[in-house]
Every structure is written in structure tokens, then in C-alpha cells.
Amino acid sequence: MPVGFAAPDADSRPLHLIDAAGAEAFVAALSPMARRWIEAAGFTGKLGQFALLPGADGAPGAAVLGMGDTAARRRGRFHVARAMDRLPDGDWHIATDLPKAEAEEAALGALLSAYRFDRYKAGSAQKARLKAPKGVDAARLLAIAKGEVLTRDLINTPASDMGPEELEAAARAIARDFGATVEVTTGDDLIAANFPMIHAVGRASPRAPRLIDLRWGQGGPTLTLVGKGVCFDTGGLDIKPASSMGLMKKDMGGAATVLGLARTIMALALPLRLRVLIPAVENAVGGNAFRPQDILTSRKGLTVEVNNTDAEGRLVLADALAFADEEKPDLLISMATLTGAARVAVGPDLAPFYVDDDALAAAIGAGGAALADPVWRMPFWAPYEGLIEPGIADLDNAPGGGMAGSITAALFLRRFVTETPAYAHFDIYGWQPRAEPARPKGGVGQGARAILAALPGVLNL
Template sequence: MPFAFADPDQPSRPVHIVAQSDAEAFLAARSPAERAWLTAAGFAGKLGQFCLLPGPDGSPAAAILGWGSPVARQRGRFHAAKVVADLPDGNWHLEGPLDRNELEEAALGWLLATYRFDRYKSAKAPSARLKAPDGIDTARILAIAEGEALTRDLINTPAADMGPGELENAFLALAERFGAQTRVVRGDDLLAEGFPMIHTVGRASSRAPRLLDLRWGSEGPTLTLVGKGVCFDTGGLDIKPASSMGLMKKDMGGAATVMGLARMIMALGLKLRLRVLVPAVENAVGGNAFRPQDILTSRKGLTVEVNNTDAEGRLVLADALALADEEKPDLIISMATLTGAARVAVGPDLAPFYCDDNAVAAALAAGGSAVADPLWRMPFWEPYETMIEPGIADLDNAPSGGMAGSITAALFLRRFVTETPRYVHFDIYGWQPKSEPARPKGGVGQGARAILAALPDVLPL
């Protein structure tokens, strides 16, 4: 969806940002009528307190937003976006003691608060427009918002309208928009071209599996993004119960997130050589579905014993990661809605990531903090390597015992990246379970903005 800031040459009304510690001084500086109005409303600068100030003619002339305390602000993000839906139509600007990072977060949050998924039902977006604060990079903020909107739209679309073919169409449209090159391997051609596990996972569906491959950029360091594109996951023959299948339209959230990140990178014209790989499949039940105890041979040559057909995401990622690794790029990043264990560990807000390189991990953590895209580093814990070795094959796709599920999945994936020194894996959720400022309930990107912020410190751009 298109985003825009207000015309800077047009008049605008202020949104006063008032911290709790400054509320008394702010009230004292107002006119007696405004002070009486705000006092009657109980305004004390508490985080999220909102009040409109009437002008001489009774129409809203300004707005006041409580900014709370630093401790209170740490308990959430995009606090300025809270006012967007409550403001009257027109142009507005922010006034208050915000630093550049806070202004950029506020501007991005304002844009994202206007996001609506209206493919199936009309939904009016808020009509309050923000005049971009001085000193922020508006082109960058707009590119980030548009990339996030792409991710949300893809995840929110039901699987009936977002199967492997439709995901391919969105992938090709993204490539065309920025002049990228693409290659698609479909159906039985996956076997001929050396992607046996992608084919195996997707072969039972009436919608053919495929590998999507995008290349963009002609100079600079090499970055390869790999996103899990399981457009719907029944669990296969180890079928999920209804309670676990309800949100499986979002099981392509890794693909949606790397596509959103790729859009940001290409829109900003970063000086790097980008490759995006998406194994797009539907894990279905059928007479030719793969079975528990099957042993698969991967593109890498490693054999995998299937001990749960519902642990299919790591299988399709493995073939794609092996392909990525063959070129030895400067950095490989995989993103996937991979394990329920990650949600148990850190909940829906945090995006856990795995990385052996301390400098890369530190840059990602710093980037996440700077742009309100929180991450949490998890360990590639070497003692658990034996848990993914079943004895009858090289690897086990679903170790028994139920312990350390996110870690063992990450260790499994790392076995397919042996030539590239720097590899990062994100085990994301991709879903906002309840509405928060700038994040309506539904599909959401995780980690993309943190990666974008970290890239200058990770790659020599």
C-alpha cells in the first residue's frame, strides 16, 4: 500500500509530546483556558495519555500525548503511533524532546499505523497525516514502511489465494519492480536440478513446489537471503490438530519477511549484490506424501531421517541453503517460522536469532535496539549436535524428547552452510496476536528492520 508524509509546505497542527516529568511545567506554560481544560481531563503526562486542545472556534487546534517515563517507554514501542487513529483529518507535526532515533521511530510508527489489509473487506485508514520531522531520512522511512507492508500483505492473505504459484507471482512482481533477475524451478524439474527435499515436501499438493531465485545488484559485497515459503502446513501425514493448523497460512512468514527486506534494500539502492531464495511449497496429505521414517538425500548429499513430517520447513530450507552456500557469499541469512519452541522461549514479540560471529551478532542486536525491532540471540549449542544424529542417517529432522527444539532446528540448518563463514538464522513468529500501536493483529515482519540497520556494520557497503 502507498505511504506518504504530509506536504511540508502546507500548515499543520502540533502534537505535543510531554514526558511525565515535564507535565507540570508544560501545564504552567499553557494559557489559563488550556490549563483548565487539561487539568479537568486529568492530564499528567502518563504514557499514552491523549487529549485534544480546542482552538478559539472550538475545532481541534493541537493534541497532547503523554510520554511517560523512560522505564514506562521501555515496556513497548511505537508509542507516538497511538494517537494516529484518534486525530482528526489534516496535517500534524510532532513537538517535544525527541532525539533522532525517537523521531524516526515515531515517523515510521505513524505510517505503519495507517496500514490496513483491505483485500477482502474495505477498511478506512486514518486520515491524519504527519509532516516529516526535520533531520530524518524520509526516503528510508518510506522504503521500510513499504517493505513491511509487503510482508504483512503476503502473510495476511489466506492460503487459498497465496499458494506456491501466487507467492511466485508476488516474487516476480517484486523483481520486475526493481529490475532484478529471476529464475524459477518448478515441479519435477526440482529433482533434475538437485533439490530433492523441496520436491519431496511439496509433491503431495495439487500446487507444484518450486524454488524462487532472485538476483539484484552488480557491485559490492554479496548477501543471500533464504526464506521458508511453506504456504500452508497441514503437518503432512503427521497431521496437525485443528488448534495448531489455524494459523498455518503464516508458515510462509520467512519468505514474506525476506521479500520485504529485499524490497527495502532494492528501494534504497544499497551497494551490494543481493540474492533471495524461497523454497515455495504446500505440505499436504496425499497418496504420494512423504512418510515418517523415510530417509531423504539432500542437495548437500547429507541423508535425513524423517521422524516427523510436520518438521518440513527445515527440509526445504536445507536444499535452498545448500544452493546459497555453493557461491560462498559474504553473508547468508535464513528466516523461517520454524519452531513452536521459539515461541515458548521468547514469546511473540522477540525474534530469536542464531549466529557464530560475535561481531555480526552484536551489530544485529544494536540494530534491533536502534529501530525498535527487538531480537534475542540464541546459541548454536555444540553439545546438542548429537541430538540431531539418529544413527541410521546423517541427520534427524525431529529429535525425540521435546527439548531445545529451536536450537536443534538451527543446528540442523547450519549443517548445510559449510563454505560460508558468516551465517545467521532467524526463527521468527511473523504474527501479531493482538493489536498494538503500529502493529495491528495479523501478519507482521520481524528482524528485517534490524538487519537493514546492521548491514553497514556487517558488510562493507
């Protein structure tokens, strides 16, 4: 089933959302037959409890989902999505009045619960479809959901079918759909165009490295999104062990997320000028691979000592960020599956982000809360600047010591943004390690909805 809402005028059955405090009164008000059904199911309003209620013909005519209490609901999100795979085939509507924010989260969760990655194996489609609750912007939520579907599909696709060329094709497909333009610099042309670190990281792969440059919009403030597009990461000559290489198809999660966000922005026709830059490479092992202790000269002119070829993401992002910074956009955002240190710090569910501007940080945090996209601000901690200065070159791509790895990576990237006053960096995971409501195990977008919600206030749209 494609992601979408039921038609507004479709006949539909009610889905009641009942918390623990209201369960007794709800059950008491039911007809005797319905009461027997729900009592047989042991319904108490506990979060996630589900029961069907009989219609006049004895077939299921309604459903009820337990919503628990406030404490239980705080331990997760998209709770209404828990019902979607258990509802019988057909159209449904939420029969409980909800505040607007809760109605939006319920509707978005219902949309995202329909996602299936079925490129290689057919799966069982979700049979139920929910009507958009009254008072929500259904078109906006659908645009958000379709952007997230794109992100998930790109991340879930294995590297055999999602290399730099295929990532370019995905960007071109979005551009065709929304009237954007795409320019791509590929292979040895990266050297002539002064993207030396993108070329160095990707040159060992037979799949040519490239910089993808998508532009859309004719007027308004300027927003540039930069996404790490490492389509597979062996670690290079500092090769990863098998246990660390298993999920490296997702190392282009930053690129997938900015493309999903770009699709949403274009679908909503936001009044801004959008640019998306994706350095797309495969970090491979070969005789011409870049080496530990090599010193690379970046587009910005800063020299970088390579102390670990597995810290390649910041190298390709650095050239792309320097290129973006030359235009001085009103807002510049980078997104990358950059460090394991970020996962140790905040786990897989939170998207840590770095920003100097307190107002921008507050807007992103509020946006994440509004659209069920949790983020967490981390510090550009200036006292650690010395850790990324090796002495033999301007910068060190992999400081030793094993501490503050996400912070030092963010500080490294900030060195390449000197002309743009508003810059934020997201160190995302891009992967759902276990199934949760509206989020099956696999690729997932992080931070995009938070950014989207922040844009109107930040850019005065």
C-alpha cells in the same frame, strides 16, 4: 490511506509529546481555555493519555500525548503511534524536540500505524498524517515501512490466495519494480535440478512446489536471503490438530519477511549484490506425501531421516541453503517460522537468531535496538549436535525428547552451510497476536530492520 508522510510544506497542527515529569509545567503554560480543556481530560502525562487542545476558532488546534516515564516507555515501542488513530483528519507535526533515534522511531511508528489489511473488507482508514520530523531520513523510513507493508500483506493473505504460484508472482512483481531477475524451478524439474527435499515436501499438493531465485545488483558485496515459503502446513501425514493448523497461512512468514527486506534494500539502492531464495511449497496430505521414517537424500548429499513430517520447514530450507552456500556469499541469512520451541523460549515479540560470529551478532543486536525491531541471540550449542544424528541416516529432522527444539533446528540448518563464513538464522513468529502501537493483530515482519541496520557495518557498504 496509503503509508506515507505529509508533505514538508503542508500546513499542519502540533502534536506535543509530554512526559509525566513535564506535564504540570506544560499545562501551566497553556492559555486559560486550553488549560480548562486539558484539565477536564485529566491529563497527567501518563503513557498513552491523549487530549485535544482548542485553536483560535474553538476547533481542535493541537494535541498532546502522554509519554509517561522511562520505565513505562521501556515496556513497549512506537508510543507516538498511539496518537495517530485519535488525531483529527489532516496533517500534523511533532512539536517536541526529540533525539534523532526517538524521532526516527516516532516517524516509523506513525507510518506503520496507517497499515490496514483491506483486501477482503474495507476498513476505516487513518485520517491523520504526520510530517517527517526534522533530521530524519524520510526516504529511508518510507522504504522500510513499505517493505514491512509488503511482508504484512503477504502473511495476512489466506492460503487460498497465497500458494506457491502466488508467492512467485509476488517475487516477480518486486523484480519488475526494481529491475531484478527471477528464475523459478517448478514441480518435477526440482528433481532434475537436484532439489530433492523441496520436491518431497511439496509433491502431495496440487499446487506445484518451486524454488524462487531472485537476483539484483551489479556490484559490491554479496548478500543472500533464504526464506521459508511453506504457504500452508497441514503437518503432512503427521497431521496437525485443528488448534495448531489455524495460523498456518503464516508459515511462509520467512519468505514474506525476506521479500519485504529485499524490497527495502532495492528501494534504497544499497551498493550490494542481493540474492533471495524461497523454497515455496504446500505441505499437504495425499497418497504421494512423504512419510514418517522415510530417508531423504538432500542436495548436499546428506541423508535425513524423517521422524516427523511436520518438521518440513528445515527440509526445504536445507536444499535452498546448500544451493546458496555453493556461491559462498559474503553474508547468508535464513528466516523461517520454524519452531514452536522458539515461541516458548522468547514469546511472540522477540525474534531469536543464531550466529557463530560475535561481531555479526553484535551488529544485528544493535540494529534491532536502533530500529525498534527486538531480537535475541540464541546459541548454536555444539553439545546438542548428537541430538540431530539418528544413527540410521546422517541427520534427524525431528529429534525426540521435547527439549531445545529451536536450537536443534538451527543446528540442522547449519549442517548445510559449510562454505560461507558469515551465516545467521532467524526463527521468527511472523504474527502479532494482539494489537499494539503500529502493529495491528495479524502478520508482522521480524528481524528485517535489525538486519538492514547491520548491513553497512557488516558488509562495509
